[in-house]
Amino acid sequence: MNLSNLEELPETVIECQKIISNLPKEISWKLPLNLHKYQEFWCYPNFLEGVMLAQKCFTPQPTDIILCTLPKSGTTWLKALCFAIFARSQYSDGSKINPLLKKMPHDIVPVLEFLYCMGRQRDSRTPLLSTHVPYASLPKSIIKCSTCKVIYMCRDPKDVFISQWHFVCRQLDIDAIPLQEAFDKFCIGLSAYGPYWDNILGYWKASLEHPEKILFLKYEDLQHDTLFYVKRIAEFMGYPFTAEEERQGIVQNIVNLCSFESLSNLEVNKSDKIGTAFPSKFENNAFFRKGKVGDWKNYLTPEMVKRLDQITKDKFNGSGITF
Numbered sequence: 433m434n435l436s437n438l439e440e441l442p443e444t445v446i447e448c449q450k451i452i453s454n455l456p457k458e459i460s461w462k463l464p465l466n467l468h469k470y471q472e473f474w475c476y477p478n479f480l481e482g483v484m485l486a487q488k489c490f491t492p493q494p495t496d497i498i499l500c501t502l503p504k505s506g507t508t509w510l511k512a513l514c515f516a517i518f519a520r521s522q523y524s525d526g527s528k529i530n531p532l533l534k535k536m537p538h539d540i541v542p543v544l545e546f547l548y549c550m551g552r553q554r555d556s557r558t559p560l561l562s563t564h565v566p567y568a569s570l571p572k573s574i575i576k577c578s579t580c581k582v583i584y585m586c587r588d589p590k591d592v593f594i595s596q597w598h599f600v601c602r603q604l605d606i607d608a609i610p611l612q613e614a615f616d617k618f619c620i621g622l623s624a625y626g627p628y629w630d631n632i633l634g635y636w637k638a639s640l641e642h643p644e645k646i647l648f649l650k651y652e653d654l655q656h657d658t659l660f661y662v663k664r665i666a667e668f669m670g671y672p673f674t675a676e677e678e679r680q681g682i683v684q685n686i687v688n689l690c691s692f693e694s695l696s697n698l699e700v701n702k703s704d705k706i707g708t709a710f711p712s713k714f715e716n717n718a719f720f721r722k723g724k725v726g727d728w729k730n731y732l733t734p735e736m737v738k739r740l741d742q743i744t745k746d747k748f749n750g751s752g753i754t755f
Contacts, residue, residue, distance in 0.1 A: 448484040452477050458622055461600050461614045467622060471569045474626055482545030483565055490544065490571045494579040497669055498570070499541065499562040502631050503624050504595035505587040506651040507562065508719045511537035512690040514560055514583065517666045520682060532689060536701055536716050544571075564625040567634035580645070583665065584635040587651035588755045589628050589744055590728035590737065593618045597731075598721055615736055619743060629747035636753055652755070655725050658687050692723035 457466040458474070467474040475483060492498075499514060501507045512532055523530045531540050542554055544563040554561065563570070567584075574580050597614050621627025639648035647668045654661045662683055666672050673683055688694060695701055701716050732740070744755065 444485060444488060445481065448481050451484070452480055460622070460624075461597075461609045461617060467624065471566070472630065473566050473569065474622060474624060475565075476624060479545055479624075482543075482548040483569065485548035486545050486563075487569070487571045489548065490573055492571075492574050492577050492580050493556070493559060494577065495559045495670075496561060496574070496577070496580045497559050498544070498574060498580065498582045499560060500567075500570075500582055500584045500635060501562070501564060502586065502592060502626070502628060503564055504592050504599060506585050506654065506723075507564075508537050508695070509654075509690060509692070509723070510583070510585050510649075511541040511560070511562060512695060513662060513665065513686065514669065515540050515558070516686045516690055517662065517669060517671055518558065518560065520671075520677075520686065524682075530689070532695070533698060534700055536719065537695070538719070566625070566631045567638045578645075581668065581670075582635075582638075582646045583649065583668065584639065584646060585649040585651055585654070586632045586635075586753075588725070588728075589618075590732060590740055591651075591725065592628060593623075593740070594728045594731050595721065596623060602715075611731065612736075615732075615740075619740060629744065632753065633748070633751060636751060650755070652725050659683055662687055696723075 452468055452470070455468040455470055457468045460467045460476070465476045465478065468477055468480055470480055470483070497514065497518075499507070499510050501510065515537065516530070516532060519530070522528060541558070541560045541562050544561045545565065547554060547561075567582075570582075574582070593615065596618070597609065597611060600614075601609055617623065618626070618628070621630070625631060635646065636648055639646040647665065649661065649665075663673055663678075666683075677683065701719070703716055728737075748754070
């Protein structure tokens with residue numbers, strides 16, 4: 433990241449705050465902050481300031497790999513896998529402790545927009561960053577960089593919604609948000625970094641145009657055949673596994689290390705301490721609820737399922753995306 437223009441940030445911050453104050457806004461899922469609409473997606477103002485600053489100030493390294501997801505679409509898992517792939521040679525002899533064993537993935541792979549709204553610094557030795565913003569709202573410096581790569585992972589909207597609902601409810605000190613109320617808002621596109629369908633379509637279309645730059649994944653596929661997709665991710669990242677590494681079981685070791693069971697049982701991720709990666713009081717264990725495919729079946733009524741499936745079918749009609 434080029435920080436040479438940070439002395440200009442105070443004035444830029446004021447400019448961003450003025451823009452945010454005049455954006456369309458809607459009441460969110462009973463959170464203290466409204467969602468603001470910026471460049472056709474919804475975002476909380478404290479995060480949006482970081483998005484706008486990143487758009488203005490971020491300069492990528494030539495080797496950067498940006499991990500992009502909607503919230504609750506497997507972000508934690510994808511970060512862990514990509515870091516384990518990238519850093520595997522550094523910890524192969526057992527002389528050093530893998531950071532994944534003592535830090536949560538969000539503290540290892542920072543969120544691009546939080547570098548600015550929280551004043552965090554990235555580790556220049558690690559090419560990985562993450563973001564939730566739609567493709568069209570990525571910093572133009574990323575899109576124009578011919579050597580930067582993007583990995584996008586999406587997830588079935590029913591599971592995304594349920595996971596978001598649980599996550600938000602957990603953060604509130606008031607009664608849980610009524611499921612139907614949150615569902616209605618999700619269906620009209622009112623959710624963080626949504627509408628859900630527009631976010632996915634932006635990356636999907638870009639991946640078809642630039643397959644060498646953007647790898648498009650589905651959470652369900654990664655769950656179904658983790659070994660295959662870990663090797664595919666490694667190859668795309670530019671860190672392919674050698675035949676010898678495969679014989680030694682390195683790929684399987686990474687899959688095991690980054691599994692939900694493994695990560696969720698680490699002390700750092702089981703604890704109730706506040707994570708340092710987010711500008712809010714998120715507990716580390718809040719990022720490890722179930723990680724299952726199809727958990728929506730335990731919460732959504734048949735009417736809800738029919739409604740959301742129909743919206744998804746209509747939105748993705750003709751695109752080639754299916755769940």
